[in-house]
Amino acid sequence: MQYRKDPRSGNQLSQLGFGCMRFSDNLASSFGLSLKKNTFDEKKIENLLVEAVDKGINYFDTAYLYAGSEEFLGATLKKYGLRDKVYIATKLPTMFAKKAEDLDKYFDIELERLQTDHIDYYLFHMLSDMDSWNALCSWGVKEWIAGKKASGQIRQIGFSFHGAQDVFLKLLDAYDWDFVQIQYNYSDENFQAGTTGLKAAAAKGIPVMIMEPLLGGRLATGLPEKAVKRFAQEAKDITPGAWGLNWVWNHPEVTVVLSGMNEEAQLEENVRTADAAVPGMLTDSDLAVYDDVRKIFNDSYKIHCTGCHYCMPCPAGVNIPGCFSAYNTWNAISKSTGSMQYGMTTLLSGDPAYAGLCKKCGACEKKCPQHLPIRENLEEVRNAMEGTRFGAMKVAARLFMHKGRRKKGRD
Ligand code: SF4
Ligand code: SF4
Secondary structure, three states: OOEEEOOOOOOEEEOEEEEOOOOOOOHHHHOOOOOOOOOOOHHHHHHHHHHHHHOOOOEEEOOOOOOOHHHHHHHHHHHOOOHHHOEEEEEEOHHHOOOHHHHHHHHHHHHHHHOOOOEEEEEEOOOOOHHHHHHHHHOOHHHHHHHHHHHOOEEEEEEEEOOOHHHHHHHHHHOOOOEEEEEOOOOOOOOOOHHHHHHHHHHOOOOEEEEOOOOOOHHHHOOOHHHHHHHHHHOOOOOHHHHHHHHHHOOOOOOEEEEEOOOHHHHHHHHHHHHHOOOOOOOHHHHHHHHHHHHHHHHHOOOOOOOOOOOOOOOOOOOHHHHHHHHHHHHHOOHHHHHHHHHHHHOOOOOOOOHHHOOOOOHHHHHOOOOOOHHHHHHHHHHHHOOHHHHHHHHHHHHHHHHHHHHHHHO
16 A cells, blocks of 8 residues: 655555445435434445455545444444554534534534544535635634644544635635545546645645545446547556546645445455555556546536435435436436436336426535536436336336335235
8 A cells, every 4th residue: 555644744644545435335325314224234344444454544534424434434443443543534514513512512423433532534524615614613613623633532624625616725725724625536627626726735735635536436337438448448457447546646736535445346456556556657648548538428428426415315206316327327328228227216216206306496406516407407307318208117117116015015
């Protein structure tokens, strides 16, 4: 494993960090506040976490909002006596904090869940506008941070960001942060904080942690065939996922790249890639390949949804990320595969969840870190995917589901 120095604290951090949001492939169930019971394969994830430490990963990123994640990480680190070998990053649910007392309330819950007496890297989750920061300040957040640091309960303080670049620069200047966490990948280096934000943070001498380096996995496994071929044409033995991570590690301003890993093969490949990645390693010819792939990707993927599920649940029952994923498949892979995926996701996975159900209340758009015009995008999905054939599928699905429920009732 290669380590990059946190210039603020001097900590040596593994350049590959373990993102603990995606313990399960089923994000709809791994991300939900009401969820009490873990729906992921606990033994598998436990082994993976232990193996990750064994392979040199020492930075683990979780959040209050990732259901079951803090508890599971805390319990696993304790069980194997690993707490002192790793840095824990977790996040205060900024969007839930409504008064000064909430800071302590959530922080204390997080310490308890993680079975620890301190957080190494503590973030204000999705602090992406000045109003939220001003509200925190009006509750005395600066004094609160100073107190927590003096007591040793918080070692480094930062924020994760999903807003516009100019806001990022303002937030960066608004406080003497110890680190920041931004979204960054080759699909669009000017999106959100972007390269400008990355360089501005690094210029302040603070580490920058990167989330969504593979855009929710789409740059690893969801690339159009033409893009996969373009990568392979350049180097057969490097996977699209490794290409994606290498692009981020190529930047000397980057400290830790977070990857949500829930399969051993993924962990092994990422560690292998991290072992070899160094800043400035990409050649002009490599960078030209990214230009080609970026163009293919952006032309074929209509909606840049990462599948994070922050927008869910929808009061009208729409499976927002499911609709977008099927629509992207429809555009990027094939119309028949996309239609089938759309039917499976929105008609056969429980209650109807298709785009046409949207009541346009706009609640989802306020929560989307990618700032997608979700209502407009759902309209686009509805127009493309919900034609006559979909109408027939709806009738068939109604009969099928109804029959299934009656049968289940008898059983
Ligand atoms: S705008 Fe539509 S999709 Fe979004 S929460 Fe409202 S009903 Fe659901
Ligand atoms: S629409 Fe936005 S909030 Fe919802 S899953 Fe996609 S990126 Fe996440």
